[in-house]
Amino acid sequence: MATLSISRRLRRTPFSDGVEAAGVKGYTVYNHMLLPTVFRSVEEDYHHLKNAVQVWDVACERQVELRGPDAGRLMQMLTPRDLRGMLPGQCYYVPIVDETGGMLNDPVAVKLADDRWWISIADSDLLYWIKGIANGWRLDVLIDEPDVSPLAIQGPKSDDLMARVFGDGVRDIRFFRYGIFDFQGRDLVIARSGYSKQGGFEIYVEGGDIGMPLWNALFEAGRDLDVQAGCPNLIERIEGGLLSYGNDMTDDNTPHECGLGRFCNTQTAIGCIGRDALLRVAKEGPVQQIRAIAIEGDRVPPCDRWWPVTSRGKTVGRVSSAAWSPDFGTNVAIGMVRMTHWDEGTEVDIELPDGTRRAIVHEKFWT
Amino acid sequence: MATLSISRRLRRTPFSDGVEAAGVKGYTVYNHMLLPTVFRSVEEDYHHLKNAVQVWDVACERQVELRGPDAGRLMQMLTPRDLRGMLPGQCYYVPIVDETGGMLNDPVAVKLADDRWWISIADSDLLYWIKGIANGWRLDVLIDEPDVSPLAIQGPKSDDLMARVFGDGVRDIRFFRYGIFDFQGRDLVIARSGYSKQGGFEIYVEGGDIGMPLWNALFEAGRDLDVQAGCPNLIERIEGGLLSYGNDMTDDNTPHECGLGRFCNTQTAIGCIGRDALLRVAKEGPVQQIRAIAIEGDRVPPCDRWWPVTSRGKTVGRVSSAAWSPDFGTNVAIGMVRMTHWDEGTEVDIELPDGTRRAIVHEKFWT
Numbered sequence: 145m146a147t148l149s150i151s152r153r154l155r156r157t158p159f160s161d162g163v164e165a166a167g168v169k170g171y172t173v174y175n176h177m178l179l180p181t182v183f184r185s186v187e188e189d190y191h192h193l194k195n196a197v198q199v200w201d202v203a204c205e206r207q208v209e210l211r212g213p214d215a216g217r218l219m220q221m222l223t224p225r226d227l228r229g230m231l232p233g234q235c236y237y238v239p240i241v242d243e244t245g246g247m248l249n250d251p252v253a254v255k256l257a258d259d260r261w262w263i264s265i266a267d268s269d270l271l272y273w274i275k276g277i278a279n280g281w282r283l284d285v286l287i288d289e290p291d292v293s294p295l296a297i298q299g300p301k302s303d304d305l306m307a308r309v310f311g312d313g314v315r316d317i318r319f320f321r322y323g324i325f326d327f328q329g330r331d332l333v334i335a336r337s338g339y340s341k342q343g344g345f346e347i348y349v350e351g352g353d354i355g356m357p358l359w360n361a362l363f364e365a366g367r368d369l370d371v372q373a374g375c376p377n378l379i380e381r382i383e384g385g386l387l388s389y390g391n392d393m394t395d396d397n398t399p400h401e402c403g404l405g406r407f408c409n410t411q412t413a414i415g416c417i418g419r420d421a422l423l424r425v426a427k428e429g430p431v432q433q434i435r436a437i438a439i440e441g442d443r444v445p446p447c448d449r450w451w452p453v454t455s456r457g458k459t460v461g462r463v464s465s466a467a468w469s470p471d472f473g474t475n476v477a478i479g480m481v482r483m484t485h486w487d488e489g490t491e492v493d494i495e496l497p498d499g500t501r502r503a504i505v506h507e508k509f510w511t
Numbered sequence: 512m513a514t515l516s517i518s519r520r521l522r523r524t525p526f527s528d529g530v531e532a533a534g535v536k537g538y539t540v541y542n543h544m545l546l547p548t549v550f551r552s553v554e555e556d557y558h559h560l561k562n563a564v565q566v567w568d569v570a571c572e573r574q575v576e577l578r579g580p581d582a583g584r585l586m587q588m589l590t591p592r593d594l595r596g597m598l599p600g601q602c603y604y605v606p607i608v609d610e611t612g613g614m615l616n617d618p619v620a621v622k623l624a625d626d627r628w629w630i631s632i633a634d635s636d637l638l639y640w641i642k643g644i645a646n647g648w649r650l651d652v653l654i655d656e657p658d659v660s661p662l663a664i665q666g667p668k669s670d671d672l673m674a675r676v677f678g679d680g681v682r683d684i685r686f687f688r689y690g691i692f693d694f695q696g697r698d699l700v701i702a703r704s705g706y707s708k709q710g711g712f713e714i715y716v717e718g719g720d721i722g723m724p725l726w727n728a729l730f731e732a733g734r735d736l737d738v739q740a741g742c743p744n745l746i747e748r749i750e751g752g753l754l755s756y757g758n759d760m761t762d763d764n765t766p767h768e769c770g771l772g773r774f775c776n777t778q779t780a781i782g783c784i785g786r787d788a789l790l791r792v793a794k795e796g797p798v799q800q801i802r803a804i805a806i807e808g809d810r811v812p813p814c815d816r817w818w819p820v821t822s823r824g825k826t827v828g829r830v831s832s833a834a835w836s837p838d839f840g841t842n843v844a845i846g847m848v849r850m851t852h853w854d855e856g857t858e859v860d861i862e863l864p865d866g867t868r869r870a871i872v873h874e875k876f877w878t
Contacts, residue, residue: 272637
């Protein structure tokens, strides 16, 4: 790991004091903000996440708020997912595409009302695209980044911890739905969602001033549940096939290549800016696609650049994320693989910086 | 300093191998890319920069390329600086503003031809704003991020080093002009520009494959000039009043607040999206503005958050960048100060995390 020079530009979060007190050992930078990556070790954090409950500072999932009469129209312009049936109280995972069908971000859209939305973004300045579109199309909508910082509660004991702070009502929140709950007199949106496969919630903390009071209340309430500070876990997210924008996909990729075709209703998403470009892809299918890849041999080094996937010396794809999985006893990886080699069980080679490894392509991830 | 977890998302550059071989000690993340921050120590790098010549990996100054019949029109829509007199061969520092006059980026625009521009960006995804504007206004222009990675040569011996690799013709390049020079059969744009006050050049390296050959050629040619790997230097840039987008200004600020009013021709920049909003500011002037601030006492800690500037307990501004200056024997800082306290010599207090310091506001920076 390298050393990170801190500055105001790499923004702290409302929870940074808590993260530091919990002994954070590594960061990445995400939406110009600090995102913790490791507390004890990536493997210890991984085991704990699967067995207990963690509190994650994911304030870097910044919100883009759309407000005004054209908010709904604008939201549909951004994504090939058909939003007509979506109701307030729901969250949708929405691929965001440009006019060529290239992915600009893969956020979660939170519908607060017909004329008010939050978009909980991955690592790109989606605010800029949306503001540009709204300006150019002269839409009647206000767009900004509100003072809202998600705090995730993840792991099998999430319901128990959350019920102690917010009441048993949180147990009734369904997957990708949200409810409004009180904390110290403030209404907070709480959704059943999060960037792990272990279950849990995301609290949209509105107002940075209550960040640390909420952080402290959760740790106070969860002492006997072995609550720990955590963060999105590299191993667990690869096992579960949770993609990372900028790692596993870029604006060169269509949603279909990313395996997100099921979130594209290209025929009915009328008004989507990338619709024309995606109609053909939707019909013919992509020529390369995201796959799970098991890499043989010892623990792989950190994947800090694309590793070519080859077959008899010819490049047929690339690996973008990889880690050793203690639970599955293999190196788990995410990569983009051409259709000639994407079938279950295909043997390929992976060109790591320190040599070539054998690997097996899988159609399903490890959960 | 904290630890940075590396991943593909934090992109390596065509020069990363050279940077690592040179013993880089710290990074920041800039435009989703690694930017070195220190090699020997920030102070050693500072003295060397002022006395010799350094090669900087500033590939993170990504380019946004505009190509097509509407490229010039689009470029003028982005900035309040009047571009009508600009010729191919020139570079302009251009504030980029949204419809409210808020700064979205402060790049250098490079005019390659009437219908072809590069915008060498600071740390925000300006590509997204420009693509959104072009789409919404239905402009006939192609916009993308080309494979162009700036490499800066900075310091008093820059001309000598560059002449050895590119010929004496580089000595004739005027400030913020560029010429086309050959390297191994490839035409490269070389401008007299860069993010220091020590003089030098920025080479727009087109094609990542020649990154390391060029890096190596420069070090080979400059051995007796004491050429070293370097990077934008925190101390030197504060002394010189070189602003950093995300540190010293955000989209909340107008160019006038940032002291960039001289780059705004609000009356004549017809077509600029933020023109209406800026007309009033241009007439009445801003109520707060960037200032040089000398902070008394010992070496300040890293400025990783805004430090309030106060006077008799009332907030009158904030410091956004600060460092100890060996050459000037004081802590040099950049801050935004309200008009009640921005006059030369005004005494203020700075609220650091570890206590309050006296400070003096200056109208001019230290060069």
